[in-house]
Amino acid sequence: xxxxxxxxxxxxxxxxxxxxxxxxxxxxxxxxxxxxxxxxxxxxxxxxxxxxxxxxxxxxxxxxxxxxxxxxxxxxxxxxxxxxxxxxxxxxxxxxxxxxxxxxxxxxxxxxxxxxxxxxxxxxxxxxxxxxxxxxxxxxxxxxxxxxxxxxxxxxxxxxxxxxxxxxxxxxxxxxxxxxxxxxxxxxxxxxxxxxxxxxxxxxxxxxxxxxxxxxxxx
Amino acid sequence: xxxxxxxxxxxxxxxxxxxxxxxxxxxxxxxxxxxxxxxxxxxxxxxxxxxxxxxxxxxxxxxxxxxxxxxxxxxxxxxxxxxxxxxxxxxxxxxxxxxxxxxxxxxxxxxxxxxxxxxxxxxxxxxxxxxxxxxxxxxxxxxxxxxxxxxxxxxxxxxxxxxxxxxxxxxxxxxxxxxxxxxxxxxxxxxxxxxxxxxxxxxxxxxxxxxxxxxxx
Numbered sequence: 001x002x003x004x005x006x007x008x009x010x011x012x013x014x015x016x017x018x019x020x021x022x023x024x025x026x027x028x029x030x031x032x033x034x035x036x037x038x039x040x041x042x043x044x045x046x047x048x049x050x051x052x053x054x055x056x057x058x059x060x061x062x063x064x065x066x067x068x069x070x071x072x073x074x075x076x077x078x079x080x081x082x083x084x085x086x087x088x089x090x091x092x093x094x095x096x097x098x099x100x101x102x103x104x105x106x107x108x109x110x111x112x113x114x115x116x117x118x119x120x121x122x123x124x125x126x127x128x129x130x131x132x133x134x135x136x137x138x139x140x141x142x143x144x145x146x147x148x149x150x151x152x153x154x155x156x157x158x159x160x161x162x163x164x165x166x167x168x169x170x171x172x173x174x175x176x177x178x179x180x181x182x183x184x185x186x187x188x189x190x191x192x193x194x195x196x197x198x199x200x201x202x203x204x205x206x207x208x209x210x211x212x213x214x215x216x217x218x219x
Numbered sequence: 220x221x222x223x224x225x226x227x228x229x230x231x232x233x234x235x236x237x238x239x240x241x242x243x244x245x246x247x248x249x250x251x252x253x254x255x256x257x258x259x260x261x262x263x264x265x266x267x268x269x270x271x272x273x274x275x276x277x278x279x280x281x282x283x284x285x286x287x288x289x290x291x292x293x294x295x296x297x298x299x300x301x302x303x304x305x306x307x308x309x310x311x312x313x314x315x316x317x318x319x320x321x322x323x324x325x326x327x328x329x330x331x332x333x334x335x336x337x338x339x340x341x342x343x344x345x346x347x348x349x350x351x352x353x354x355x356x357x358x359x360x361x362x363x364x365x366x367x368x369x370x371x372x373x374x375x376x377x378x379x380x381x382x383x384x385x386x387x388x389x390x391x392x393x394x395x396x397x398x399x400x401x402x403x404x405x406x407x408x409x410x411x412x413x414x415x416x417x418x419x420x421x422x423x424x425x426x427x428x429x430x431x432x433x434x435x436x
Contacts, residue, residue: 117306120267123293124300125320126369135319139310 003192005172006180007199013088013176014156017095021152024096025103026145030133032104033111044104050162051101059165062094066166091167091174098159099152106148110141147214154207158200221278223373223405227270229256229263235271236260237430246399246406246419251426257409260431261375264407265300266293277372277405296373299366299404303378305358307350313337313361314346320368336364340394356387360394367398374399374406380415392418 028047032040050058066073068083076084084090114137122132138145160178167174169183177196184192223242228235236256240247249257262268264275266282274284282291299320308316317333318326337343340360345353353361359379366374376395380388396419399406408419416423425433 115306117302117304118308120265120293121300121302121306121365122308122319123267124265124296124298125365126294126322127319128294136308140308 003180006175006177006196009088009091009175010157010177013091013095014099014153016092017099017156018149018153020092020096021099021103021156022145022149025100025148025152026107026138029104029107029145030111030137033108044108047104048101050098055098055159055161056165057161058097059094059162062097062162062166066090066093085166086168086170086174088167088174091163091176094162094166095156095159098162099156102152102155103145103148106151107141107145110144110148111137113144114140143214143217147211150207150211150214154204157203221372221405223264223407224274224276225260225264227260227263227273227275227283229259229268229270231259231268234259235429236426238263238426239273239431240424240434242405242407242422242424244403244405245421246396246408247422247424248416248420249407249409249424249426250411250416250420252428253411255426255428256430257426258377261300261377261407261409264296264373265298265375266291266296297369297371298373298375299369299371300375301359301362301366301377301379303381305355305362307358307361307365309350311350312347313342313350313353313357316350316361317364317368320365322369333364333368336368337361339398340364354387355382355384356391359383359387359391363391363394363398367402367404371404374404376406376408378409378411380410380412395419 028043032044063085064070066076066084068074068077068085073084084093118140119132119136122136127135158178159176160182163176164179169175169179171183175183177200181193181196181200184196225242226239228237234254234256236259238256238260249260251257259268263270264282269290270283270285272285275282277296280291281289282296283289308319311319314330314333314337317336318329321329321332324332334343334346337346340363342357342360342364345357350361362379379395380391383391392415395406395408408415410416423435424431425435
């Protein structure tokens with residue numbers, strides 16, 4: 001009997017992580033696209049780090065930043081009554097941080113690509129900055145943002161290194177599907193490794209097709 | 220009766236223009252070679268760029284006066300703008316392009332006003348069409364309706380006919396003329412076309428590169 005818990009957990013964790021990455025990432029991308037200063041590229045570089053850092057290194061830093069002995073970790077514990085590390089919340093944090101750069105980069109590019117004259121036209125007819133963003137800029141940038149969200153979701157679903165470091169590998173609690181595949185191979189459980197890989201590979205291909213379609217339709 | 224008084228210097232990297240003129244009701248054509256600063260003047264009046272000195276006033280409302288740190292937001296100036304390539308909201312219907320520009324009412328009421336305006340500019344049948352599918356002339360009509368929807372006091376027309384064919388251009392000229400007269404707005408028209416000047420100008424402000432040189436009635 002196949003254990004579906006890791007798949008279910010992976011989907012849940014990456015769904016929540018994607019929502020968080022969209023809320024935070026699109027807002028930050030909007031600020032980065034609109035308020036250019038010398039700090040803009042610094043901030044963008046910091047939020048791009050998760051792409052270039054080895055995932056285990058990213059996980060190590062997150063562990064250092066959010067562990068039970070850190071200020072942030074203790075604050076979390078006093079707020080929610082339990083530590084963040086080695087929990088499903090930890091897995092969500094790891095997946096969110098991994099997904100964020102994809103959302104931010106795609107959203108920033110898409111928002112910058114919106115014709116500034118159209119945004120000016122919206123201001124001239126009386127829209128507030130907030131309404132310009134909501135009614136004009138973000139809808140016009142939606143496709144590019146969508147591509148970034150899909151890539152971010154795929155990245156969140158596939159994360160291994162940061163998740164293992166921050167959330168651990170507790171079967172039935174924090175063991176996501178990529179981690180379960182690793183475990184299965186270690187244990188010589190060919191069938192589980194094969195099924196898990198097929199499911200993850202299949203979802204990755206679907207995401208890739210979706211993203212390719214978005215860019216094909218744009219032309 | 221209120222006039223639009225422009226006496227400013229506007230700068231962008233590598234270029235600046237000194238513009239000084241007074242425009243009353245009717246159509247004032249800003250005429251001169253490309254790159255002489257006509258569109259930059261319109262941008263300063265629309266509030267999308269800040270002048271470095273001088274002032275822009277419309278009646279008793281000061282749009283901009285850097286010396287007193289006055290810079291009224293575009294949203295609060297009650298100007299309408301028509302761009303060379305319309306700059307419509309492509310993801311919205313023509314009806315909603317106009318409805319979004321109607322001020323101080325809910326969406327349903329705004330759509331009623333918008334429908335009347337589209338009727339007035341002759342594209343009522345296209346109200347719910349796909350905006351992307353409109354022709355150049357149709358787009359400019361929607362843009363004109365949008366520019367007037369906010370009860371604009373000042374109508375800024377930045378080469379609105381230049382991308383149109385001869386027939387559409389002629390029809391658009393007549394429409395602009397009748398709408399400006401009907402609504403009693405102060406219209407500024409940037410154009411390179413001598414025929415536009417002949418057909419529409421109540422006043423002409425001449426530009427040389429970087430400055431206004433003469434105004435003629």
